[in-house]
Amino acid sequence: MTIKLYCFGESGNAYKAALALELSGLDWEPVFVDFFNGETRTERYRTEVNEMGEVPVMVDGDFRLSQSGAIQQYIADKTGKFGGEGRERYEVLRWVLWDNHKLSSVAGMTRFLMNFLPAEKRPEPVIAFNQGRLKAAYTVLNNHLRGRDWIVGDGPTNADFSCCGYLFYPEPFGFDRAEWPEIDRWLSNIQSLPGWKHPYDLMPGNPSDRA
Amino acid sequence: MTIKLYCFGESGNAYKAALALELSGLDWEPVFVDFFNGETRTERYRTEVNEMGEVPVMVDGDFRLSQSGAIQQYIADKTGKFGGEGRERYEVLRWVLWDNHKLSSVAGMTRFLMNFLPAEKRPEPVIAFNQGRLKAAYTVLNNHLRGRDWIVGDGPTNADFSCCGYLFYPEPFGFDRAEWPEIDRWLSNIQSLPGWKHPYDLMPGNPSDRA
Structure with a gap:
């Protein structure tokens, strides 16, 4: 049975599950979700696919699950891969939660505001505030990756x-790999994994579709 | 062996683990953490307690863990309580992640900005933006709780x-139980659990200490 993943290329949250x-x-x-034409805001999507109005959503037979971290846990349980062993399971969950709370949630929002809203609608004070929060998050991750x-x-x-x-995307949101050497090295490690793909190569949809 | 929880009363994230x-x-x-005098920003806290500079942190013998959702999972594994059974385990994790991503992260930040910063430092456009996001989150939760x-x-x-x-705290951040009847009923269910305590009764520290 082929697992389906409701997703679109621009979603870093969907990328986590797809990867x-x-x-x-x-x-x-x-399964392509037409986010930029409002599909996740429709009553049909909210009732039939995901009451949270989000991607990603995974469907494996009769089991439907959303939230990238929950899908990742399901994949780990099903395959024995990427979930950690023993106490490391909690460390993996700890960083997944930290990411959801402090890194991806803020990066995804800021990237959306800076790239996918018309210029006149961009809330500049919110973007500036978020970039301060992101810098604190990059610092935590960069320090952790030392060694x-x-x-x-x-x-x-x-x-x-x-x-x-969100860290492989080309659109600017206040992240420059060159400024964070440990993060840069770690991202290269991920890119070197056999089968790794960039989000725009792994999932359908990217900004050039709307150009 | 008594489990220790690094926490302070004002932290809704710590409350999740303490509850x-x-x-x-x-x-x-x-274990009281003096957040408002900067303890989580000290080098000692970052190196000895939590590199993420956050509460809560749980210490159970030689095992140290942060992130409320990871601590909750550890408690569920240790006691068999509150983690769900079978596929419900993923539903529990799904809502914990949604909360971290969409509800508590935004509520906690907004409450901090509105109540614990000097009035002249409050970033009003950020507060207004966050309250829009919170309203969307309350809507998802309120709809889910129907029935x-x-x-x-x-x-x-x-x-x-x-x-x-963050929903039991008295400080204003844009949440009024009366406006969300399903959430209101569900919060009453939680308050009716034997042994339930308000955050300021469960953990040391509250705003009156600084009054």
């Missing part, structure tokens, strides 16, 4: 696939 | 203890 699916070796296929190849343990886990969610 | 510890029946005690007593399944889980993290 875990792809690198785990599971059989999966994307490490991966966020938890000796190999890639869902902690890595969560924290990198 | 799960308290209601699970585990033996635990709070339900608990967020997942037939009894309280960590999903409830996560989503309620």
Whole structure:
């Protein structure tokens, strides 16, 4: 049974789940969600796909699940990959939660405001405030990665696939790899994993579709 | 061995872990963190307690863990309580992640900006923007709770203890129980649990200490 993932290329949250699916070796296929034409705000999407009005949503047979971190946990339980062993399981979850709380949530919002809203609608004070918060988050991650190849343990886990969610995108949102050498090195480690793909190569939809 | 929880009363994120510890029946005690005098920003706290510079941090013997959702998972694994059964485990995690991403992260920040910063430093455009995001989150939660007593399944889980993290506090941040009848009813269910305590009764420190 092929797992379906409701997603679109611009969503770093969807990328986290898509990357875990792809690198785990599971059989999966994307279902394109037309976010930029309002699909996630429709009554149909809210009632039939996800009451939270978000991507990603995974469907595996009769099981439907949203939130990238929950999907990653499901993949880890199903394949034995990327979830950590023993106490490391909690460390993986800890970084997934930190990412959701402090990094991806702020990065995703800021990237949206800076790139996908008309210039006259951009809330500049919010963007500036968020960039201050992001700098604090990059500092925590960069410091943690000093002397490490991966966020938890000796190999890639869902902690890595969560924290990198928005960091490969080309659109500006206040992140420059060159300013964060440990993050830069770690992102290269992820890019070197066999089968790694950029978000715009892994999921359908990207900004050039709307150009 | 008594579990220690680094926390302070004003932290809704710490409350989520403290409430799960308290209601699970585990033996635990709070360790007061003097957040408002900068303790979480000190080099000592960052190196010895938590590199993320946050509360809560749980210490159980030689195991140290931060992030409320990870601590809740540890408590569920240790006690068999509040984590859900079978597929419900993923639903619990889904709502914990949604809360971290969309509800508590925004509520906690907005409450801080509105109540714990000097008036002249309050970034009003950020507060207004966040309140729009919070209204969307309250709508998702209120709709989900229609016809339900608990967020997942037939009894309280960590999903409830996560989503309620900031909703019992008296300080204004744009949440009025009376406007959200399903949330109001669900919060009353939580308050009716044997052993339930308000955050300022469960953890040391509250705004009157600084009055």
